[in-house]
């Protein structure tokens with residue numbers, strides 16, 4: 349996935365904009381490279397590969413806020429300044445590639461970003477093998 353990194357907070361994940369301080373490619377939704385910054389924001393964009401048609405559950409755990417969009421549609425809105433909170437939603441996906449975007453910001457203090465995707469009742473996707481750019 350491609351990412352854009354900002355070494356500052358925004359007034360919500362939905363507000364992230366402007367010229368990033370850094371950018372590149374990552375194979376998962378990791379905040380590791382940014383944790384030395386007191387506050388930071390990330391936008392990830394890439395392709396999600398699913399191997400079967402199904403109703404997929406998308407779970408986003410974040411501190412602070414995050415938004416997950418698939419094929420241009422907002423699926424999980426976990427935005428706002430808060431301690432770790434998990435929000436989930438389901439979306440029907442056909443086998444193949446889907447555009448995925450994750451917006452995330454940390455306003456300071458602790459930071460967490462965990463995205464979990466899978467067909468309900470089955471094992472979650474290994475995102476390191478399912479994300480492309």
Ligand SMILES: [Ca+2]
Pocket residue numbers: 411412430454455456457458459
């Ligand atoms: Ca925080």
